[in-house]
Amino acid sequence: MIEIKRLHKSFEDNEVLRGVDLTIGKGHTTAIIGSSGSGKSVLLKHIMGLMKPDAGCVFLNGTCVTDLSYHELKSVRKKMAMVFQGAALFDSMTVSGNVGIGLYNHTDMKEKEIRKRVTECLERVGLHGIEQLSPAELSGGMKKRVAIARAIAMKPQILLYDEPTTGLDPIRANSINDLIVDLQEEMDVTSIVVTHDMNSVERTADYVAFLHNGQIHFEGTVEELSASDDIVLRNFVEGVDEVDKIAA
Ligand SMILES: Nc1ncnc2c1ncn2[C@@H]1O[C@H](COP(=O)(O)OP(=O)(O)OP(=O)(O)O)[C@@H](O)[C@H]1O
Ligand SMILES: [Mg+2]
Incomplete structure (x- = not known):
């Protein structure tokens, strides 16, 4: 239902999105993970139509939302709701x-x-x-x-959560994770959860996309994520800093 095709976005000389390709399945929960500053919030804002890309498109049920006029966008936005980072x-x-x-x-x-x-x-x-x-x-x-x-x-038909558990203690965080899962089942929505909380990914997501260096470096199910031996992904998931590794 949501197809992101070759999305590019720079802020002056800061190239944040460098050709993001991702398909988000209807009725599922997709987690978008990536380190701080990797462009997760920027990507969500493109899906919501709150930011315009330099190139590429976000298709919603086949319509390129990034090309729509303000008026057309208003009716598309009614189908989506975002839980912003920091509420x-x-x-x-x-x-x-x-x-x-x-x-x-x-x-x-x-x-x-x-x-x-x-x-x-x-x-x-x-x-x-x-x-x-x-x-x-x-x-x-x-x-x-x-x-x-x-x-x-x-x-809404699509619910986007930007860091829904950040800053919460583990018990409060888990009750938010459970709420995301319950709402998903009750409302039959398509959910996108942006997070760097791996516990949240495991509890809420069917599918995971890892944003790294402006592209989707990995995508797959939670099981495929656990089984992957991709070194960049493993370092992110296990919280290993490249610099620490070289020093060790
Ligand atoms: N409106 C803007 N103007 C200029 N630069 C921006 C703007 N919004 C985001 N950026 C830059 O884009 C990059 C990605 O930011 P973004 O907020 O998407 O990161 P993030 O992956 O959501 O990080 P975090 O996990 O810390 O929330 C950062 O370098 C940021 O400074
Ligand atoms: Mg963010």
Whole structure:
């Protein structure tokens, strides 16, 4: 359903994406892994249509989204929702305002229906009675859950998570991983999880793509990832620094 073809993106002389090719299967969870600064968030922003590539295309059900006008893109975006790295909640709004923002701005739902949907989505992510709190009053784990509630409120077909477990203790991280799996099954969505947390990959993903030097260096199932003896991939998965290895 999502096909990324020969995607290139540079920021001045920083060549971040150097011909990314990747197909993301419908109804599955694909993890995109890679070291910090490798371009994972940049890649997600291209899938969402929030960034324009220098060359190449992201096809969504056969349509090249990177070529669409602002107006056309709006209807495509309704099918997708992103849980941003660091939650990205609006501090000036209540939790309720944050979760309902897409519904207020992009649907003609009535206030009462929106409030009902907001409460349902908060309940779904395990949060009760916090509608009137401000984001500043929430813990890091709660903020991630609110960000997930905001994403599912739009009933998307594609859910993109950027580092959903980063900064959480292992128990909170695992409860977010379980939530990703449960939502996947319940909503029958296509999920993309960007992460450098290998535990999160093992718990949530069917398929894994490793972004390295601006390209997909490896792709395969979680089992194929474990069995691979590719040295660059192994070093990443096992957290070995190339410099440390040379010194050893
Ligand atoms: N808007 C931008 N303008 C200029 N450079 C950018 C912009 N966005 C990203 N970059 C650069 O692109 C590279 C990849 O950034 P990106 O945020 O995609 O990394 P990442 O893989 O998500 O890292 P992390 O795991 O730390 O989140 C970095 O060198 C970054 O500085
Ligand atoms: Mg990132």
